[in-house]
Amino acid sequence: MNRHRFSTEEISIFRRSLLAWYDIHKRKLPWRDWHDIDTNIVAYRVLVSELMLQQTQVATVIRYYETWMKQWPNVKSLAEASEDDILKCWAGLGYYNRARNLYKCAQLIINEYNGEFPNELETMINRLPGVGRYTAGAVSSIAFNQANPILDGNVIRVLSRMRCIGSDLKKKSTTDFLWSLATDVVCPERPGDFNQSLMELGATVCTPQKPKCNECPVQNQCLAYQQQKEIESILDIEQCSANCSFCLKSSDVDTNRSLVEHYPRKKSKTKQREETSFILIIYRLTPKLEFLMIKQKQSNLLSGLWSFLEISSSKNHLDQMNEQKRKTYIIEEIQQMPTIDTIPSINNIKLAGQCRHLFSHIDKQYIIYYTHCEQNDVLIPSTSMQWFNEEQVQTSAISTAMKKVFNVALPQIKLKTSNGKKNGTIDNYFRKKNSKV
Numbered sequence: 001m002n003r004h005r006f007s008t009e010e011i012s013i014f015r016r017s018l019l020a021w022y023d024i025h026k027r028k029l030p031w032r033d034w035h036d037i038d039t040n041i042v043a044y045r046v047l048v049s050e051l052m053l054q055q056t057q058v059a060t061v062i063r064y065y066e067t068w069m070k071q072w073p074n075v076k077s078l079a080e081a082s083e084d085d086i087l088k089c090w091a092g093l094g095y096y097n098r099a100r101n102l103y104k105c106a107q108l109i110i111n112e113y114n115g116e117f118p119n120e121l122e123t124m125i126n127r128l129p130g131v132g133r134y135t136a137g138a139v140s141s142i143a144f145n146q147a148n149p150i151l152d153g154n155v156i157r158v159l160s161r162m163r164c165i166g167s168d169l170k171k172k173s174t175t176d177f178l179w180s181l182a183t184d185v186v187c188p189e190r191p192g193d194f195n196q197s198l199m200e201l202g203a204t205v206c207t208p209q210k211p212k213c214n215e216c217p218v219q220n221q222c223l224a225y226q227q228q229k230e231i232e233s234i235l236d237i238e239q240c241s242a243n244c245s246f247c248l249k250s251s252d253v254d255t256n257r258s259l260v261e262h263y264p265r266k267k268s269k270t271k272q273r274e275e276t277s278f279i280l281i282i283y284r285l286t287p288k289l290e291f292l293m294i295k296q297k298q299s300n301l302l303s304g305l306w307s308f309l310e311i312s313s314s315k316n317h318l319d320q321m322n323e324q325k326r327k328t329y330i331i332e333e334i335q336q337m338p339t340i341d342t343i344p345s346i347n348n349i350k351l352a353g354q355c356r357h358l359f360s361h362i363d364k365q366y367i368i369y370y371t372h373c374e375q376n377d378v379l380i381p382s383t384s385m386q387w388f389n390e391e392q393v394q395t396s397a398i399s400t401a402m403k404k405v406f407n408v409a410l411p412q413i414k415l416k417t418s419n420g421k422k423n424g425t426i427d428n429y430f431r432k433k434n435s436k437v
Helices: 008-025 039-053 058-071 075-079 083-090 097-112 121-127 133-144 153-162 172-185 191-204 223-230 234-241 315-319 323-335 390-395 400-436
Strands: 273-285 289-295 309-313 350-358 362-372 385-389
Touching: 008 172, 008 191, 039 058, 039 075, 039 097, 039 133, 058 083, 075 097, 083 097, 121 133, 133 191, 153 172, 153 191, 153 223, 273 323, 273 400, 289 390, 289 400, 309 323, 323 362, 350 400, 362 400, 385 390, 390 400
Parallel strands: 273 362
Antiparallel strands: 273 289, 273 309, 289 385, 350 362
């Protein structure tokens, strides 16, 4: 167990070396620009950036973060926004509960804390929606200079390699131990900078594959690097692991990877479940091309977002239906939807194609159909059903999956309407000619 802990001297060297490296090499990121800014604003910016960065790459987040801050630069402005506008701004980032939780946090801070961001770790964890130990640690250390640890994927990787933690990350004993290590090393004088330096090291140097060990400022304290450098034998690993639950087991060693890359131990991937849905895109000419969309219910995967009409189906069900049966099934299911009772009839639907979208836990296949609706067939739209033109579909609170669906069908719909207009022009010509005769 002792080899997995830092000594007091090692902690001192680790902090000093890492902070010195960070001061020189840290990336210039928009959420790090907070000099001479009120701590409430800093806390808000950190919260927004940390929630955006969950499951999302930094390069992707930067553009979304800057757009968000232009629209809602503080808690008050966010609390006064509409959920539709928030989801519209978030569209494309995925994991939409993050946006909803930010909105709820802003409203709670305004209503219950008089606009003052709570600065206690436990209060953040217990009161702010979507804020756990990691996010609370980041906000409290960066905004309020409190010596609270953080533990995300980057930090787990750094600490696991520093102390050769090769045990299963799914085990509570492993995560508890890593949290205790993070608590031991956090710098009381510069907790925010230190926590960011750990994340920065994991993101830019101590990467999952091909880590840049020769550029690492703390390589002298890294046990995994020392093992790699000294080319220790498998026997040494076995001897260590015999009486230690945190050591790497010889059975987990892959000779095709460097020893450093073995830490942390890889999690077994959960297979995404496969799902299939039919999509029906209903369009009309007013004279602009418009598309019928409904707002997803709260229990739905994409709740609060606008979507085309969707009917779920199982693979077995699909295999049992030919094309005509599929169309009949879609029409029958659509007509039973309570939100579509203002459309008297749906028929003559056409197949546009298919597309696939990968959610975090779902591999989704969409089979896309479209049909034309006369302008007078649909009555006044409701709050859960609206007509969107092409530009609105691309810019509103609509998921990436639905935009993929739209881009599959749009060329065929445009071709169909274009041919219809040409035919209409020819018909009008002959009507006028015949009337003269």
